[in-house]
Amino acid sequence: xxxxxxREFLIATGAAAATAGVPALSRAQGAxxxxxxxxxxxGGTLNVLINPEPPVLVSIFQTTGPTLAxxxxxxxxxxxxxxxxxxxxxxxxxxxxxxxxxxxxxxLRPNVRWHDGQPFTAADVAFSIxxxxxxxxxGHSTFANVTKVETPDPHTAIIQLSKPAPFLLKALSxxxxxxxxxxxxxxxxxxxxxxxxxPVGTGPFRFKSWTRGASIVYERNPDYWDAGKPYxxxxxxxxxxxxxxxxxxxxxxxxxxxxxxxxPLTDLPRLTKLPHLVTETxxxxxxxxxxxxxxxxxxxxxxxxxxxxAIAHAINPQIVQKTVAYGFADLSPTPxxxxxxxxxxxxxxxxxxxxxxxxxxDAAGKPRGADGVRFRLTHDYLPYGxxxxxxxxxxxxxxxxxxxxxxxxxxxxxxFLKRVYTDRQFDFTSIGVNTLxxxxxxxxxxxxxxxxxxxVPFSNAPHYSSPQxxxxxxxxxxxxxxxxxxxLYKQFxxxxxxxxxxxxxxxxxxxxxxNRRVHxxxxxxxxxxxxxxxxxxxx
Amino acid sequence: xxxxxxxxxxxxRTAWQALPTVVGIVVLNFFLLKLMPGDAADVxxxxxxxxxxxxxxxxxxxxxxxxxxxxxxxxxxxxxAHFSLxxxxxxxxxxxxxxxxxxxxxxxxxxxALSLALVVGVALGAVMAHWAGKWPDRVLxxxxxxxxxxxxxxxxxxxxxxxAVRLGxxxxxGNATIGANLHGLAYAADVAKHVLLPAATLATFxxxxxxxxxxxxxxxxxxxDFVRTxxxxxxxxxxxxxxxxxxxxLMPLTTLVxxxxxxxxxxxxxxxTVFNWPGLGRLALDAVLARDFSVLLGVLLLSxxxxxxxxxxxxxxxxxxxxxxx
Numbered sequence: 086x087x088x089x090x091x092r093e094f095l096i097a098t099g100a101a102a103a104t105a106g107v108p109a110l111s112r113a114q115g116a117x118x119x120x121x122x123x124x125x126x127x128g129g130t131l132n133v134l135i136n137p138e139p140p141v142l143v144s145i146f147q148t149t150g151p152t153l154a155x156x157x158x159x160x161x162x163x164x165x166x167x168x169x170x171x172x173x174x175x176x177x178x179x180x181x182x183x184x185x186x187x188x189x190x191x192x193l194r195p196n197v198r199w200h201d202g203q204p205f206t207a208a209d210v211a212f213s214i215x216x217x218x219x220x221x222x223x224g225h226s227t228f229a230n231v232t233k234v235e236t237p238d239p240h241t242a243i244i245q246l247s248k249p250a251p252f253l254l255k256a257l258s259x260x261x262x263x264x265x266x267x268x269x270x271x272x273x274x275x276x277x278x279x280x281x282x283x284p285v286g287t288g289p290f291r292f293k294s295w296t297r298g299a300s301i302v303y304e305r306n307p308d309y310w311d312a313g314k315p316y317x318x319x320x321x322x323x324x325x326x327x328x329x330x331x332x333x334x335x336x337x338x339x340x341x342x343x344x345x346x347x348x349p350l351t352d353l354p355r356l357t358k359l360p361h362l363v364t365e366t367x368x369x370x371x372x373x374x375x376x377x378x379x380x381x382x383x384x385x386x387x388x389x390x391x392x393x394x395a396i397a398h399a400i401n402p403q404i405v406q407k408t409v410a411y412g413f414a415d416l417s418p419t420p421x422x423x424x425x426x427x428x429x430x431x432x433x434x435x436x437x438x439x440x441x442x443x444x445x446x447d448a449a450g451k452p453r454g455a456d457g458v459r460f461r462l463t464h465d466y467l468p469y470g471x472x473x474x475x476x477x478x479x480x481x482x483x484x485x486x487x488x489x490x491x492x493x494x495x496x497x498x499x500x501f502l503k504r505v506y507t508d509r510q511f512d513f514t515s516i517g518v519n520t521l522x523x524x525x526x527x528x529x530x531x532x533x534x535x536x537x538x539x540x541v542p543f544s545n546a547p548h549y550s551s552p553q554x555x556x557x558x559x560x561x562x563x564x565x566x567x568x569x570x571x572x573l574y575k576q577f578x579x580x581x582x583x584x585x586x587x588x589x590x591x592x593x594x595x596x597x598x599x600n601r602r603v604h605x606x607x608x609x610x611x612x613x614x615x616x617x618x619x620x621x622x623x624x
Numbered sequence: 625x626x627x628x629x630x631x632x633x634x635x636x637r638t639a640w641q642a643l644p645t646v647v648g649i650v651v652l653n654f655f656l657l658k659l660m661p662g663d664a665a666d667v668x669x670x671x672x673x674x675x676x677x678x679x680x681x682x683x684x685x686x687x688x689x690x691x692x693x694x695x696x697x698x699x700x701x702x703x704x705a706h707f708s709l710x711x712x713x714x715x716x717x718x719x720x721x722x723x724x725x726x727x728x729x730x731x732x733x734x735x736x737a738l739s740l741a742l743v744v745g746v747a748l749g750a751v752m753a754h755w756a757g758k759w760p761d762r763v764l765x766x767x768x769x770x771x772x773x774x775x776x777x778x779x780x781x782x783x784x785x786x787x788a789v790r791l792g793x794x795x796x797x798g799n800a801t802i803g804a805n806l807h808g809l810a811y812a813a814d815v816a817k818h819v820l821l822p823a824a825t826l827a828t829f830x831x832x833x834x835x836x837x838x839x840x841x842x843x844x845x846x847x848x849d850f851v852r853t854x855x856x857x858x859x860x861x862x863x864x865x866x867x868x869x870x871x872x873x874l875m876p877l878t879t880l881v882x883x884x885x886x887x888x889x890x891x892x893x894x895x896x897t898v899f900n901w902p903g904l905g906r907l908a909l910d911a912v913l914a915r916d917f918s919v920l921l922g923v924l925l926l927s928x929x930x931x932x933x934x935x936x937x938x939x940x941x942x943x944x945x946x947x948x949x950x
Contacts, residue, residue: 298910543674
């Protein structure tokens with residue numbers, strides 16, 4: 086089948102723009118290194134959408150998407166990442182890993198100062214790694230193997246591990262693992278530190294003001310270590326909760342930039358026809374969302390593998406891709422998405438075959454009753470955006486054809502999370518999860534039997550427990566050899582593809598919408614979670 | 625009874641009724657809110673897309689959600705006794721500070737919208753009553769019905785598309801130009817530009833109600849004897865309408881406006897969301913979705929105080945409008 090890759094998609098949207106009589110996607114937004122250095126113009130104010138409003142401005146103990154976006158402009162990480170997820174310098178200028186994978190040595194950038202004038206040193210790094218391990222929602226597992234951080238001199242930090250952590254080098258971005266100033270965080274409870282709302286960092290932008298419900302304003306850091314950057318004078322994040330109002334703000338030019346599908350996908354074709362707006366789909370490697378159907382394996386009917394396989398045969402993933410996701414998605418029948426190097430491309434989606442589905446249901450001892458219904462189920466969907474509601478409507482109609490009567494149940498986000506992860510009062514759900522930068526961090530938690538933890542959102546919701554999957558996941562999480570690691574993850578994908586605790590459907594492709602006057606907003610795998618030091622505005 | 629004594633009676637009666645009402649509202653709201661599934665830690669974990677048992681426990685301990693319910697209620701009441709509204713998990717700041725920063729915006733929006741609705745509504749109602757059954761009445765009735773039955777968010781969105789997107793005359797949202805650093809007249813003009821569309825949107829529904837109420841009340845008063853007397857004295861018809869009919873028809877209107885003052889606080893949530901106006905209605909709505917109970921309790925408490933205050937004002941106003949009321 087014809088699956089659009091990201092690059093092809095970019096070309097395709099460019100072509101569509103060209104046929105619509107507007108200039109094709111100009112490559113002003115090109116790869117780093119290909120730009121003319123003289124073209125960049127300093128000055129100006131960039132207006133960026135932020136939604137929902139972040140609870141705090143520092144991502145040390147909260148990882149809501151908006152918090153990551155605003156935190157990474159003020160606080161930096163040790164590393165940044167190119168589009169292929171290869172690490173590039175940020176606060177660390179050089180790094181090396183010992184052959185046994187237990188010792189990571191980072192050379193730190195000299196002459197870097199915090200926004201309050203204090204010097205940045207290795208002590209800040211050691212302190213931040215310890216803090217991330219203690220209070221960060223993912224840091225607890227990411228840095229679980231860290232035994233200590235040595236600081237032999239002010240510009241060297243050495244992370245010591247008890248077991249290898251092949252994902253560690255991908256987890257050191259500014260958003261994921263921010264380096265916070267030790268002199269401001271060492272005393273008192275870090276969770277209620279006032280600097281969480283008035284951040285002090287080393288980054289290209291300084292905090293200026295936060296008007297709750299309206300805006301967050303950052304200003305240019307004139308003493309930034311990368312002399313000459315950032316180019317823009319001010320960065321304004323605008324909180325706009327209403328989707329239609331966001332579309333209007335892009336049309337009027339009140340918003341210059343917004344990520345993670347800033348407007349409803351139904352509005353996108355209309356907006357991209359406007360001469361001043363362009364889309365970008367790169368810069369989401371740290372998220373890698375995946376749309377799936379989670380089965381409750383404790384359910385008397387759904388614990389039968391044949392019933393789950395029947396449901397898989399009754400649902401057409403291409404309809405999810407084309408109708409539910411408006412084409413902004415790649416098929417992903419496995420939990421490791423096609424963008425990941427560990428993806429198993431050999432696995433095709435379960436064939437769409439209602440007859441096979443009916444045969445499986447008959448074999449499972451669930452014949453149609455007098456009213457044509459085999460059994461009834463309730464379907465819950467994640468109320469985040471509108472995609473999963475559309476998906477659940479499709480699930481209802483698709484399963485009605487094979488004799489399964491589905492009732493779709495709506496509720497708000499906290500009710501949904503409590504129902505599914507704490508009370509476990511659900512049959513099956515339409516849900517999206519971020520599979521993140523590495524399967525050990527983003528995927529393992531969904532399938533590992535040791536992560537069946539009622540009360541913890543985005544844990545092992547199906548209550549899947551497979552010794553084989555556990556063994557493969559645990560081996561891959563410490564495997565240093567990339568080809569062996571890939572092999573382990575492929576075996577894992579085949580295992581869960583067969584066992585089907587979760588029916589994986591598509592990897593939604595996130596869209597960034599930008600005014601043409603904004604250049605170089607997406608220059609790395611971090612996308613809009615990068616530090617915006619390179620962003621410049623044309624007239 | 626002289627006027628001063630009457631006012632004192634009204635104030636004393638209100639104070640006696642208000643205190644138990646407020647305590648009842650707080651306790652009832654607290655338990656109602658706790659009936660909602662999920663808490664602030666769930667929401668933050670949901671928006672983060674990841675959590676561990678440890679991070680959830682840390683958040684709950686920070687927000688005081690790890691305590692038993694009666695202890696949480698006691699803590700809240702103790703805070704209230706010290707005139708503190710508690711602490712918001714979602715916004716990471718004291719609730720009082722949060723509400724006070726939003727209150728001026730909401731009062732401005734409400735004030736402008738309510739004044740607009742009153743002036744336009746009463747004027748339209750008077751015109752309709754004066755020409756009852758004739759064509760101005762028919763045309764305005766249809767218009768009022770249209771305003772009454774059209775949802776506010778739809779009117780708001782169309783207003784944005786017309787005045788902000790197509791014509792570019794007014795901003796599409798917000799309450800002031802961010803980072804413009806304006807002062808004095810320039811700032812007032814900027815705020816006026818921003819408040820116009822949301823206030824007009826919010827006012828449309830109330831214009832319709834006030835116009836119809838005014839019309840009905842005036843038609844009723846028009847049949848009374850003292851109006852016939854006024855007409856028999858040879859007064860100009862408009863003087864009769866304004867001085868004699870309208871003044872007496874304002875009684876039911878003041879009652880209604882008093883009630884609306886309360887609903888406007890929460891009822892502005894939709895308009896505030898569409899126009900991205902940082903007010904209390906939107907804060908309350910966001911607080912429900914974020915399970916930010918202390919913020920919601922604070923807004924509800926404040927709203928109930930405002931409703932009580934509005935009722936006092938209405939009582940006093942009616943006593944002034946109609947000396948027979950005591």
